[in-house]
Amino acid sequence: MSRHDVFERLRAWDEGGAIPNGHTLPWLRATAADRLVLAFVRMGGESSPWGIAIGRPDAPPEFFTCAEPRNADLHAAFVLAAADALLRHVEHPSLLPDDERLMLLAMEAPLRARVRLRQLWVPGPSHLDMLHFLDFRYTHANTGEPKVVRRLQAFGRACGWLFRESTRPGQVRVFDATARLRRAYTFPAEPARQSHLGYLLAWLVPGRTRDERLADAREREGLPVSVTMSPAYERAVLEPLVTRYNAARDDAPAQAAVAREIHDALVPELRRRWELTAQAMSILDADTRESNPHLDAVIDLGSAECFHEYWKNEAKGLDPSLSDEQRRYLVHDPETDYAPARAARRYFAHLHAAELAAGELVHGDATLAEQSLDAGNGFRGTIRAVEREAIAGKKSGPILWTIECSADDSLRLREETSVCLVGARKRIGRIRSLVTVGAVRTVVLQMTDGLTRRALPDVPEAADVAAHVGTTVTFLEQAAAGFTQMKIFRVGHTDGPGAWLTHAAPLPEPSPPVRIQANLLELVKSLQ
Amino acid sequence: MPQTHLAEGRNQVLTALLEHVERADALLVLKAPPGSGKTFVTTRAVALAMHRKRRVAVAAQTNAQADDFCRRMAAEFPRIPVHRWASAQRGALQLGDSVTWITRTADLPAGPCVVVATSAKWAVADLDAHDPFDVLFIDEAWQMCWADFMLLGTVAPRFVLVGDPGQIAPVVPIDVSRWQTSRRPPHVPAPEVILRDRTLPVRVIELPVSTRLPHDTCAMVQSFYDFAFESWSAPGERRVLLPPAATAHPVDDALALLTTGSVALMTLATPPGGPPMEEDVALAQAAAEVVRRLLDRQARVVTEEGETTLRPEDIGVSATHRVMNTRITDALGALAPKVRVDTPERWQGLERKVMVAVHPLSGVTQPTPFDLSTGRSA
Amino acid sequence: MRRDVRRRLEQYASNPRCEANVISAVHDVPMEAVARSLGFEVAVGQSPFALLRGQQFERSIFRDDAVRLRRALITQKVLPANAAGFVDFRMARNDGPYPNLDASRAAFLQRLGAFAKTVGEARLQLPTILAGPTLMVPGKAILPDGLFAIDVLTVHPQPRPAPIVLRVGEVKVYPDRGGFTDAAELSSTRAQAGLYVHALRVELQQSKLAQHFAVADDGFLVLTRPSFNLPSVRGAEDLQHQAERAAVMFDRVLRIAERTLPADSATDDVPTTRRQAVVDAPKQYADGCLAFCELAAHCQQEALARGLPAALGDDLGRFLGPITLHRALELLHGAAPQHDVERDLVARIS
Helix, strand or coil: CCHHHHHHHHHHHHHCCCEECCCCECCCCCCHHHEEEEEEEECCCCCCEEEEEEECCCCCCEEEECCCCCCHHHHHHHHHHHHHHHHHHCCCHHHCCHHHHHHHHHHCHHHHHHHCCCEEEECCHHHHHHHHHHHHHHCCCCCCCHHHHHHHHHHHHHHHHHHHHHCCCCCCCEEEHHHHHHHHEECCCCHHHHHCHHHHHHCCCCCCCHHHHHHHHHHHHCCCCCCECCHHHHHHHHHHHHHHHHHCCCCHHHHHHHHHHHHHHHHHHHHHHHHHHHHHHHHHHHCCCCECCCCHHHHHHHHHHHHHHHHHHHHHHCCCCCCHHHHHHCCCCCCCCCCHHHHHHHHHHHHHHHHHHHHHHCCCCHHHHHHHHHCCCEEEEEEEEEEECCCCCCCCCCEEEEEEEECCCCCCCCCCCEEEECCEEEEEEEEEEEEEECCEEEEEEEEEECCCCCCCCCCCCCCCCHHHCCCEEEEEECCCHHHHHHHHHHCCCCCCCCHHHHCCCCCCCCCCCCCCCCCHHHHHHHHC | CCCHHHHHHHHHHHHHHHHHHHHCCCEEEEECCCCCCHHHHHHHHHHHHHHCCCEEEEEECCHHHHHHHHHHHHHHCCCCCEEEECCCCCCCCCCCCCEEEECCHHHCCCCCEEEEEEHHHHHHCCCCCCCCCCEEEECCHHHCEHHHHHHHHHCCCEEEEEECCCCCCCCCCCCCHHHCCCCCCCCCEHHHHHHHCCCCCEEEEECCEECCCCHHHHHHHHHHCCCCCEECCCCCCCEEECCCCCCCCCCHHHHHHCCCCCCCCCCCCCCCCCCCCCCCHHHHHHHHHHHHHHHHCCCEEEECCEEEECCHHHEEEECCCHHHHHHHHHHHHHHCCCCEEECHHHHCCCCCCEEEECCCCCCCCCCCHHHHCCCECC | CCCECHHHHHHHHHCCCCHHHHHHHHCCCCHHHHHHHCCCCCCCCCCHHHHHHHHHHHHHHHHHHHHHHHHHHHHCCCCCCCCCCEEECCEHHHCCCECCHHHHHHHHHHHHHHHHHCCHHHHHCCCCEEECCEEECHHHCCCCCCEEECCEEEEECCCCCCCEEEEEEEEEEEECCHHHCCHHHHHHHHHHHHHHHHHHHHHHHHCCCHHHEEECCEEEEEEECCCCCCEEEEEEEECHHHHHHHHHHHHHHHHHHCCCCCCCCCCCCCCHHHHHHHHHCCCCCCHHHHHCCCCHHHHHHHHHHCCCHHHHCHHHHHHHCCCCHHHHHHHHCCCCCCCHHHHHHHHHHC
């Protein structure tokens, strides 16, 4: 939590309600057809859902429950019933005709276009965790009818991918409604309280005083929104029902009746969580702020991730000629990336995603630029000189900008760091020197990219004109996203001479035995 | 008197490293505490490898480190040609008569050579058209994560990793929990990943002496290392001499501790409600006051080299937050240009006669999950 | 009186700066009773399903001489492949043989004494898993003499004269999801295990057994495999820092315990005089209170009414320092700062 965030919380308290955070929203609004809202409840102590609410935001949700979630068969049947809606949302290839699937697999772009704006919304982080638990439980399901097992496995993998995707920096596919509200607004409450979706929504109700909102927020806070239900509700309502259900195991009609009662007891809990999520989504949609204008690259990366990290493997896995071993290779382990090369690739992919999101969005939102400056990732100052460095034997040397800033501002950057101009991100310079005298910090930049008007149509002057002198400019660290992206591909190279160590290739032949000279220290001294 | 008998220990380590180079073994990790002569032994091993007609690659973690390594090679082994391979965007530097500045892959030399570049440069280099290198030395290897190390598998079949295991690991700006239980976690320093794998044919050697750290500082930081090392200086050999003060000052009691040892701890009472966020003006002023008082009292520093008057340039200050460092710089006033103030990671590898460190947990009144969550250690 | 003091120590550690919390934890005045006496609604208890699951899980790992747990401990190299033997010190309510904590502790100390005397082959064949051994809180710091049970200990015998190594294990029912395992849960589990490392060392000292045993700095956590009722062991957990922290905590508690309160009653009811001591004590609201204290909502309201900035977060409290919320808003709206602290704040927010 930065100083800026804390100060904004004080302002929100002063305003008596949530206040906008940032000039833009870092995601696009999607149509209802592209969105799915999902909420879970679970039995206390269990790590799989007891009930699922799922549906598009423009229609009532479907509710799926399981009378006794500790019974593996019942649980599988209940999950199977809920699986289709999620698999349809992720365009699971098994739901497509063969020719369409093969076309999408071969062409990539049409599938990426189709899923580009798909969004899954859940109430909060514990619901995301439930996706992970479903991954653990069903990705490696192996008992039952083969067709059923395949569907359960596909559901487990879909949950697993969505969970993993939710952890990728800057992603705009899986939406934790609580986190998104906190990203979009500053709330006048301590951070611990802000993990309750209902509590946050109370602060967003228009036309109320601070005291009214606070009272409402406290009241809503009493109703749980995580996947766990109130122990009191479990004890008073659900435990007796489950006991009756298990006691009626020899009386199918009676058991079915109790199952309906359990369903009816779980539905209000599911409905509340689902509706709060849909409500959060509507509030964010109705916000007057535009989406960040630099989102395209972030969304494109998301659709590429969807294709390469999920859909492609799912489509390939449907090939009946694959062996079990080949099919296993297409499946990710729920716990981690065990294979070192895969772990490194995903690590670089996440780094690249973080750099891309930060590097792009900062140019579309003045607040982000300010926050980045506050964090010492750049500097703002006045251009005092624009000159070409004189280099003997060369007609024209590099362009140097001398910029004076306040020495009071914190600055993390050092010589040789590349920085880009906010508002014209292709104009890039490298810090030649940083000198602080008294209250003034002087930065000398060697301009390296975006030097001409043609290169930068939105900037009226080339980099070497004196007209820049006297203007105020903001430079931020240039994200190295392209460099990291290169690493993603290169780390897959398994054929280098050192691959025995880096990629677990076979050990090299040992070097032939060498007779060690008696006094190597003397030998080395003689080389000096 | 310096503990000169410890020189023998360092020579044994150097000999072991040279023998490793001589035998052309596959993998060695050299653990080196601060100021233990890491560059001293590495330059010698590089020189020996070159003498044996090998193609030697050296990877440093920053351009400044690569440049420094070249300077050391030029100064100590002026007859051994060294190529400094750098980005075309960097202006060429004069690093010594024996150092050639190159920027293009095509300019890489054929045959026996020493080529020094950053790890990032080696990582994306296309070396297919060149003779393979025989050995890759990696300097400051604990600052390199495993994923980045994997990219160096294309450079050479043999590796010598040199670094300080007590250094701060590279800052990773993303959530890495996904890989905490990976077999080879990509975010963990490369030498640690290598040392965890008992199946690898790795030899580990440790430099046993620190010439930088005084005796009691060595004892203090020892718990961060899994091997023992000693200080070159004997107990009490390095200290600060303080002439009698004309007037009393609140920090004098703390400074008095420096007359008999090398570490003085000074605490400020935490204000009610906990310490201020990020920038603690009172703490910044206290740190600046220590610097000012040392200079006002014309402190003299005693080391193995003799006794000298302490100058502002001999003092450094470190705090973890950049904004805090800015406040300390403010508090130093006219002294600011001469007294370097920086974050701990940027101080790594640098030396000052006196360091004032603002402890990162200053004022923490309650442990947080951060304080308690030491992870799996195996 | 709750003699199993584990929860009270956790309560103390959750906010040691709040005097009301400290008195409640150290002198065993349940905050729940205090909250009720003030007329607050108190959400009680754990999920009945979660309780049952916890009990079933613990029973399952200790069933049949802890065969499931032993297998997992061997797989994770906490125990050697040939490890055998199991001694149960649990109480009857948890499927063990002992009627209460005192009996469990006496049996445990007696068994340790016997272990210490073993030699030769017998020593190397000591039982390797001890379930639910009970310890007394060192120095009787938590009033009255508190007892609590460690989940599990492993025994690593070595030939004499080397001490027998004891390793502390903590059992939790939450799932082990690799790197995704809840970090806060892990931290608190490690903190508990560290507490036991310290307490066991002190207990051995007090029982004059310290020369025969060494408590390892590292321990292990027994979690569940997600969606299955099987143990997932995390070995080689470094608990040194947590054990040191526990030692500091005990030292503080000891000093607080010297303060006297009216005596407890023999019944379960908490006497008004004791409750009143908590009600009257100064309270210091902090972010973490919400997670453990029944008075949290009340304290937050009170803090807001008094304009204490920590009511909107610890970090805001640190940002404003001694300046109240009311005054901060005045300064925000242009009021002239009256002294240096206010001038500093105005400089930071302008």
